[in-house]
Amino acid sequence: MKGKEARANDNYHHPASVPADQGEQLSLLLRQPDQPDNAKILKVAIIGAPNAGKSTLSNQLLGRKVFAVSKKVHTTRSRALGVLTERDTQIILLDTPGLTTAQKVKRHHLEKSLLVDPWTAVKEADLMVVLVDVSDRWMCSRLDFEVMKCLAQHPNIPAILVLNKVDLVKAKDRLLDITAQLTCGMVNGHRIRIRPVIKPPWAKKRQDTPLDMDSSVLDNPVETKSGMNKEQLNELRSQLGWPNFKDVFMLSCVDKESVETLKHYFLLAAKPGVWQYHSEVLTDQRPEDVCTNIIREKLLEYLPEEVPYSVTQVNNNSTSNWDTEEEEGGIDIFVKLYTKKESHMKMVIGVAGQMVARIAQEAGEDLSRVYLQEVRLKLSVKLRK
Numbered sequence: 314m315k316g317k318e319a320r321a322n323d324n325y326h327h328p329a330s331v332p333a334d335q336g337e338q339l340s341l342l343l344r345q346p347d348q349p350d351n352a353k354i355l356k357v358a359i360i361g362a363p364n365a366g367k368s369t370l371s372n373q374l375l376g377r378k379v380f381a382v383s384k385k386v387h388t389t390r391s392r393a394l395g396v397l398t399e400r401d402t403q404i405i406l407l408d409t410p411g412l413t414t415a416q417k418v419k420r421h422h423l424e425k426s427l428l429v430d431p432w433t434a435v436k437e438a439d440l441m442v443v444l445v446d447v448s449d450r451w452m453c454s455r456l457d458f459e460v461m462k463c464l465a466q467h468p469n470i471p472a473i474l475v476l477n478k479v480d481l482v483k484a485k486d487r488l489l490d491i492t493a494q495l496t497c498g499m500v501n502g503h504r505i506r507i508r509p510v511i512k513p514p515w516a517k518k519r520q521d522t523p524l525d526m527d528s529s530v531l532d533n534p535v536e537t538k539s540g541m542n543k544e545q546l547n548e549l550r551s552q553l554g555w556p557n558f559k560d561v562f563m564l565s566c567v568d569k570e571s572v573e574t575l576k577h578y579f580l581l582a583a584k585p586g587v588w589q590y591h592s593e594v595l596t597d598q599r600p601e602d603v604c605t606n607i608i609r610e611k612l613l614e615y616l617p618e619e620v621p622y623s624v625t626q627v628n629n630n631s632t633s634n635w636d637t638e639e640e641e642g643g644i645d646i647f648v649k650l651y652t653k654k655e656s657h658m659k660m661v662i663g664v665a666g667q668m669v670a671r672i673a674q675e676a677g678e679d680l681s682r683v684y685l686q687e688v689r690l691k692l693s694v695k696l697r698k
């Protein structure tokens with residue numbers, strides 16, 4: 314059930330699919346949005362350091378995996394939209410590549426878009442979600458500097474802090490310390506106070522003591538301007554956290570239920586406004602990009618360090634067109650994987666072709682769930698120096 318039909322039954326939500334046909338996807342993206350009465354909209358930019366779980370969160374919110382996810386950094390290479398339409402509300406999610414620096418782009422031969430794209434995406438947002446991987450000790454000792462810069466450059470966009478991967482943290486009370494650290498002890502203009510939920514009976518009623526904070530940080534919230542000069546950047550560099558978050562969430566993006574809480578928060582935060590897309594739209598990615606990204610996800614997941622980053626993909630059917638061969642009961646997709654070194658080619662193929670067969674099998678299954686039809690994915694591996 315989609316569009317009006319779905320809205321007629323308030324409790325029903327069936328996540329849409331991505332048309333496998335490029336033309337169909339394009340016309341869906343251009344289709345006039347089916348505006349309900351009292352339409353509401355919220356554009357959410359999900360930002361964070363590489364590997365924080367941004368794409369995992371977007372997939373969970375959408376109810377379908379349309380963004381590639383892997384344990385390696387820089388899985389997402391350009392920004393993409395996910396569209397979640399529920400009842401009269403449309404949430405547009407901007408999945409961004411992990412914010413990174415010019416040096417790292419150069420060092421890892423990454424696309425320049427990794428640097429530029431997140432900023433342009435964030436500018437249009439109504440809400441910024443800063444995702445932090447709390448299982449990474451370094452990442453939760455201070456906010457990533459690139460993230461901090463992004464927050465400082467968009468002082469008028471409300472931001473929330475989401476601590477992710479709490480399932481990997483054994484001592485849950487550590488989450489409170491992390492919150493205090495990453496918010497400079499301030500949330501929504503108030504000092505946060507930490508107290509045990511169950512007080513021992515002998516505990517005297519007393520004023521909650523504010524967290525032990527550097528008072529200079531608390532008393533002088535950072536003045537933020539876009540186009541920061543060197544001094545402002547240095548000041549920002551000396552900060553561990555951001556004192557202007559509106560709210561803080563602690564969750565595990567792999568757990569659907571905890572993500573639901575965040576989804577409800579978004580639905581409540583949505584403001585009256587016209588929808589930007591038809592309710593059947595799930596993502597603005599081209600079907601072939603979804604395919605390329607999912608294949609890269611498998612390469613990143615199963616091949617060692619630099620190998621996946623050096624593989625290029627070419628659609629076998631044509632040089633410029635995504636030309637899937639539609640057969641009855643599914644589609645056939647042919648993709649060539651090019652490696653620069655013979656040793657890499659051998660690794661991608663694997664012993665007796667097992668590696669490439671596994672990648673084709675798993676990526677094909679993922680794509681079947683995206684396009685909602687059977688996908689027979691055929692991969693071939695070639696050397697191209």
Ligand SMILES: Nc1nc2c(ncn2[C@@H]2O[C@H](COP(=O)(O)OP(=O)(O)OP(=O)(O)O)[C@@H](O)[C@H]2O)c(=O)[nH]1
Pocket residue numbers: 361362363364365366367368369370381382383384385386387388389390409410411412477478479480481564565566567568
């Ligand atoms: N245990 C656990 N793992 C998680 C959670 N959220 C994400 N992950 C894992 O973290 C890794 C990175 O997730 P991604 O969603 O690719 O992270 P990302 O922020 O989009 O990464 P980039 O696109 O590279 O910037 C994957 O292996 C996920 O399965 C979580 O809540 N718990």
Ligand SMILES: [Mg+2]
Pocket residue numbers: 367368369381382388389409410411
């Ligand atoms: Mg990602």
